[in-house]
Amino acid sequence: MQGILGNEVHGPNNESMGRIVDVVVDGEGKPRAAIIDFGGFLGVGSRKIAVDWKALRFVPSASKRYSIALALTRDQVKTAPEYKEGQPIVILGASGSLEPIP
């Protein structure tokens, strides 16, 4: 068990895909998507993207912690619409599809 806020997410080639900054849940409190802060340098130019919860895998690693793997490439993530609070959320699915949430 571990908290995931602020943890780094890694892509298929183990490259950094940014950190988890928020989790989106449905009406029953089940996680639907993770908001990752993607790209940028020293905080400039980063974009917040909502990725499908199912696209994340929690891989056991050293000392009972989990490293978080994302089944999406940078090319798939970079073009996804930005997550903005108070606006309709578009979730980037594991296959690269975009699913708007009303």
Next chain:
Amino acid sequence: MAPSRRSLRGLDWFAFFVADVQTGFGPFVSVYLTAEKWTQVDIGLVLSVAGIVSLVGQIPAGRLLDAARSERLVAALAVGLISASAIAYAGWPIFPIVLAAACLHAAASCLLGPAIAAISLGLVGPREIGERFGRNARFQSIGAGLSAAIMGAVGYFLEPRAVFLVTAALLIPTWTALRFIEPREIDPEQAHGASPRESEDRPPIRLRNLVTKPLIVFGFAILLFHLANAAMLPLMGSVLTKRSSEWATVLIAACMVGPQLVVALCSPWAGKQAQRLGRRPILLAGLAALPIRGVLFATVSDPYLLVAVQLLDGITATVFSVMVPLTIADLTRGTGRFNLTLGMIGTMMGVGASLSPTLAGYITDTFGSSTAFFTLAAIAFVGLTVVALLMPETRPREPDAVTEDGRA
């Protein structure tokens, strides 16, 4: 009395290290707090409060410096406070401490900028100040560029927290550089924009007489320029992140460091030419770079060309760091209120810069990023027109000045 070489070198390196200390912070705070499992709401709150402090703190900081008898002491204290807040960030990333540290850092930063300008003016006097501001800008931009690269590497290879510890440790070279500046060579009257000979029995002029038409025009134009400028790099950064995946981070880093190199190359030259040709040609040429950059960002789509266009930011930054304090030194000559005026213009810059992301973000969401860039370019163009039509030449006319004190 001419300042010694030792003092001038001390000021060079003080400007260099202060820029290092400042870069270590700014953009890194939200990255660090995110890694420390802070929510976006809390991070946003801390940054907003710090933003407000740095806005309302400018004028009191200017007044304090005008009243101070030792600019060096104020600068040393401000650096000490910033270092202390860096340690607080690294050691206790909990809400009350971070909020206090952020406010402390913002308040100290309000003092530091004018303190460097005041020490410079106090050391070299109004006749040499153009070149001096140019030199300060060169050392500051080299410092900021280098430390952005080093801090980026430290944050990437070690951990975000280490950035704050490195920043705190920079206190030692910063203070050392300051010690090299001989306090007796800083004329406090000159540092406040008063004339050294008359000032003994003359208090600073009244505030109502300080605010003249050129100052209002200049302040308004500078507000417009910051409104146009502040959001341009972040907006361009997110466009880059969208278009290029592998190289986006490197390209954004180049966009942050590249303009600093331009400032380092151009600013002493700009300061010298402003002294020779007058302020207006340099001011107008520099300010014209901003609308051009906006239009190019709106129309160019190749990521590598975008980085090249971003170099124009260096020209705008040269104007902000050399021509703004120089123009204010001109406009406040003999008033004894140089630092206060610097604070007033600083507040207008802050208002423009803080509204900029909101405006650009709204336009980007509604009409797309090209329209946002065109809008920012249009705002900058209005600012340029205001300066071209309403701003007089501010270089003081005094043909006897060169021989007056026996120096050429």
